[in-house]
Amino acid sequence: MRVARTVAEVRDAVRAARAEGRTVGVVPTMGWFHEGHLSLMRRARETTGFVIVTLFVNPTQFNDPADLVAYPRDEQRDARMAEAEGVDLLFAPSPEEVYPAGFASEVRVSGVTEPLEGESRGPAHFRGVATVVLKLLNIAQADVAFFGQKDAQQALVIRRMTRDLDVPTRIEVCPTVREPDGLAMSSRNVRLSTDDRGRALALKRGLDAAAVLVRAGERDATRVERAGADAMRTLGVEPEYLAVVSADTLAPFAGTPLEGEVLIAVAARVGPVRLIDNVLLEAER
């Protein structure tokens, strides 16, 4: 596995891979790899001939400076894990390589960026995400880019952006990987104390309680949301939001019965860490 620091090195490597007739896959990440990241790398390895993993803790998407400072980083550990998955190229640029002096452009996606994480973290978050992901897709010139369902809204934003801006990379969204007890894997989980690690299960509990109701035929979003939030409170966790929305548009059901693909999304602070999770399900009429 090679490690590239510059855009020019990535472009050279991609040119060489293409000259050999290989297809190119890219997995954008912020590092501190866990099984969720590795599942994306394996999927990329299975389906494309040259796998690029990008490792960049993107400062512009952090609305909370303390979260950026505390974000776990260990490039050597990550490099070993990526190499073991058969990754061909790890692109680990400096902030100056990504945002050189004079950088002045931004990608703004409206609509799907606005509720949920957009409301909680503010509009700069998804502007930061969309801008860096467009840059990474342009740098990698990949056939396919792999993202996790864990960040459901992010995946929707990226799909919207690539469609709107005619980005020739196909977006593939892969299932959420969980710990044996159900906690969604996240790089931020290492910052949970033992007590908080127990309470962090509240997110999955809330989603499960909400999903059980929908599967049992409940079609009133407010009642489903209340049941989910109540289940979280039994573990002493107050949701920032637990929302039942249309999976395609993230629109709330606002008094109309649940129907079609439904996303139940949750965010909560557990100790010093803000966690998110979600579940997708079908609500038949």
Ligand code: AMP
């Ligand atoms: P991050 O490094 O947290 O920015 O995540 C990089 C990619 O891995 C994103 O596409 C995430 O959605 C995905 N990802 C993070 N956690 C998980 C997980 N538990 N299961 C599947 N994919 C994940």
